[in-house]
Amino acid sequence: MSDAPFDFFDTHVLRTERLSPSFVRVTFGGDCLARFAGGGRDQRFKLFLPHPGQARAELPTDPLNWYPAWREMDPAERAVMRSYTVREQRHSPEELDVEFALHGDTGPASRWATRARPGDHAVLLGPTVADNGGVDFRPPPDTDWVLLSGDETALPAIAGILDWLPAGTEARVWLEVPDPADRRWLPTRARSEIIWTCRGRSAISMHDSIRDAVLPGGTPYAWIAGEAGGVRALRRVLVNERGFDRRQVTFTGYWRRGTTEDQLLTEGTLAAVGED
Template identity: 60%
Template sequence: MTAAPWEFFDLNVLRTARITPTFVRVTLGGPSLARFASGGRDQRFKLFLPRPGAREISVPRGEGAENWWPAWQRMDPDERAVMRTYTVRERRRDPGELDIDFALHGDTGPASRWAATAHPGDPVTVLGPVEEDNPGVDFRPPADATAILLAADATALPAVAGILAWLPPGTPAKVWIEVPHAADRQELPTKAGAEITWLCLDEMDGRPAAPLADAVRATAPPGDTDTVYAWLAGEAGTVKTLRRHLVDARGIDRRRIAFCGYWRRGTTEDDLIQQAIAAEAAA
């Protein structure tokens, strides 16, 4: 059996910082982090948090990382750790630190509540990669890609930052990022030839229903549509609309579009997890 490219990492909060009105950065550390091998770009991982009022983080350690998902499903929902999916904002090796940027949305979700009140020393468990080339990276442009298109809302901003930092020097890229506030704009270091458009909801009259989709539809993709590579992430309905537009109206091969619904309007991540469990049981 091939060893899983994942491992559980027991870490602690080192510090937190409110970097914009919407985002808080939580920096994690711990001896085991030395084995964490981020693949960069939109590297995702599973974050496990203690249940409210608890300090222990209950995850299926004895099942092996390759079997964690079915083992986690079998655990008592009232006892197993709260699980969410996040993207690496930055992984540093000297000192060993892992930054996670949380898009805060009040008291409506356990991860948002945790990030807003996290303190140094608080425990957290991460299921993360131990190999740089791992299935948690979706941004994989083909060798013939000559230009990049990125479209994301605030939840995918950390992934956009990772992608821009990774892109080779001079790579043409058009980038659209929707954020709640003008003050949520961030410096996004890159050597690519990136044209970044910030769509700030608090600067828009009347709050259009689909600012990200509207902006992408109003502008031609960069470069040749036969060799462009697109990456779309954010609210699931918006991502679906954007993908359909790029395929049907712009003629981009669907195989050259990576897309991921980071969240779904009117649905919590716990709802999505239960839907996934139910679908597997039905299958």
């Protein structure tokens, strides 16, 4: 056990559920998850997976200085690392749901999630305090309504935010998914309006839909995430065309077209899209 605000959690797969063509939910278990202090909303954590043929994920033991030690390990042996969002956490018994956006066998996490079975090993690096740096959705006190937007990689985070929003919160939500069958009910106590677009199939793009939408009055707060280039472009729409104060927009690149997460880690740009 560590005194750090984050720690490693040794877990195993309890069950999986295919939610739609592009999503599978993996439920992790382990008594150690009692110490996982998720802050709700878009709570981010690191997931470490074993390579094919390995029974366990191999990684350093020190949660404070893990990254330099992990980088020094043999890439063929060290655990595969990816960033994900907590979809839901439950206690007694300890369970944590993660929803994986699938893209075939083109990435190790997608391959692992597609084939995950009960008992499979994984390690989480997550928070031990609820107010932690892995939560980005933080609307200012004077916020009158919120705008949420993202592609399929951001759908679990948006679902978590909607689940967290206080009753009566005004929310406008745009989600872009690969397949029409990926659309689903997202529970919330907020007064939400959700607009789904399907990449390459919808009559209007998500960006154009937001550009042309009739938005509520008052002070907005926007949270947008997904492919880095698209996130930057949408931020320009909100600030330059829709009149949002740039300080009222939280924007995060979950991935970059044509770039693997390993390459982003090497560049030191994971979960960041940069200022224009």
